[in-house]
Amino acid sequence: MEDLALIRTAALEAGKLALEMRAAGLKIWNKEGGSPVTDADLAVDTLLRERLLAARPDYGWLSEETVDDPERLARRRLFCVDPIDGTAAYLKDKPWFSVCIAVVGDGAPACGVVYAPALDEMFEAVAGQGATLNGGQIHASATADLENSAMLGDARMFAHPAWPQPWPPMRIESRNSVAYRMCLVADGRFDAAVALSPKNEWDLAAADLIVREAGGMATDHFGRPFTYNAPIPQAPSVICAAPTLHPLILNRVAHIGRA
Template sequence: MSSASRDATAAPYARELEVATAAARAAGEVILGFYGRAAVSEKPDGSVVTQADYASDASIRAALSSAFPGDALLTEEGMDDPARLARDRCWIVDPIDGTAQYVARTGDFDVFIALAVEGAPAVGVSYQPTSGLLLCAVAGSGAWIERPGHERRPLRLSLGPGRPVIATKGWLGAPANLPRLQRVAPRLGGAEVVEATQSLCARALLPGPGSVDAIAGIPTGGRRLGAWEWDLAAVDLITREAGGAATDLAGRPLRYNQPTPRFDGGLLLSRSPALHERLLSALAAEP
C-alpha cells in the first residue's frame, strides 16, 4: 500500500470514505450496464432522468443505509425526508451528475457521494464510470486522485500558466451572467470567460484539455441557479482539500443539509485561494 493510500485509510472518517468509494464504483457498474439503452423520461423542471439514475440511486442508498443506518440521506432522485434536518450526519448523493451527457454517451458524467456533518462536508467522492477516475477527500486530511492501474495519491490544485479561465454554465446562470463576468475579467489580468460545454465539477479543475481555473455560479435578473446540494457537496470538499477554495459570493462557506437544498445566492469554486479572493472582490465591485 502506498503512503498516500495509508494516509487516506488512517484519516478520520476512514470507514465512511471506504464505503462511499465502494458505493460510487458499484453504482458506476450499474450505470454502465444501462449505457446506450436506458429509458429516458422528463422531470417537471424539463431535465432528463433515466432508468440508470434510479438504479444508481437505489444501489447507493442500499450501501449507505446498510453501513450507516442512523444517517440521513438526501439524493437527487429520492423523496426528500424532512427528518434529515434533525440529523447531524446526512449523506448527499447525485447518482448521475450529467444525465444529459450520459444519454448523449459523451462519457462526461460522474457519481457524487458526500457526507455532511453539522452542515459541512466531511467526506467527498467523485467517480467517473467511463474512465475509472476517482477523486476523494476527507475534511482536514486532504484530497486524493486515483486512476485505473495507478495507486491513489494526494491531489493538489494550482493555477496554470497564462490568463485565468473562468467558466460558467446554464445551471450556474449562463448566459445571463456572462456580461458581469466579462466586466470583471480585466481586473483579473484579462481572464478568459467561457460558457462551458463540458461538465463543471472537480474534474474540470484538473490540468488538461478544457481545464478551468474557476467555476462561477451567478444569478442574474431574479433568476435562480439550478445548483443543488448534490451537485456541489463532494466537489466543494475535494476542491478545498486539494488546495482550492469554495464559497458563496460573500466569501462564506457553503452549507449543506439545509431546509431548501439549493444555492440560489451564487457560488464560486477556484483552483487558487488567491484567485478566489480577487474574483470575489472584483464581483463585489461590479454588481
C-alpha cells in the first residue's frame, strides 16, 4: 500500500530527528494545561506535516502539535499524527516514546505505524492485512486469566480500595507512550493495557489498528470501538487487551460512569 510506505518513511525520518535533537539538548516549556512540550515536538510535527501533505495534498491533518482546523471534517482521508507520544520518557532520556502516524478513511484507520526510534521498533498495520514488528508478523497473547497477567497501567489505580472487586495479583508496569503500550499488547509482550483517563485520536489511531490486526481488542471502558475524525477528537478511556482478557476487564470497570 502506497500510503503505508509513505508514512513508514516519514516516521523513520521523524524518529531520527527526535533522537538528534534530544542528543543536542532540548528547549522545554509547558503547554496550557501544564503538560510539557519541546522544540523537538514542534520540529517533528513540521517535518511530518510538510512531507505527508506534500505527497497527499487532498488529505486532512490532525496532530497533537498543530492547531486543529475543522476543515479536516470535510476530508474523506486524513493523517492522524502524534509527533512524539510519550514526551515524559523522551525528556528523561528513556526509550519509551514513539512517532505515531495513521491514515484515517471514513472514520477508521486504513493503515498506521508506531515507531519507537530509541528501540528501533517499527510496528505497522494495514486494515485486513495483519500487523508486523520490523517486518515480522505479530499476535496478541492467548492469556485467559487476569491473575498473574502482564498489565500496563498505573499500579496505584489498580490498588485503590474503591474497586468493588479487588484486582488479582498482576505484573504491572508502566510505559509513557499510550501507543507504545498498545503495541506491546499487540505483540504479546504484555497481555493488557488500561488507562481510565481521556485519550486523543492521535494517541490511538495507529496503535488501535495494529492491535486489532494482531488479534487483540481495543475499546473504551464501555466496550465501544474508537471512531476517528470526530469534531472532538477524544475517547474517554482505553481498554486494550488479549481477546480473552478484554471482557474480564470490561466487567471490572463497568461501574465507572458513562462519558
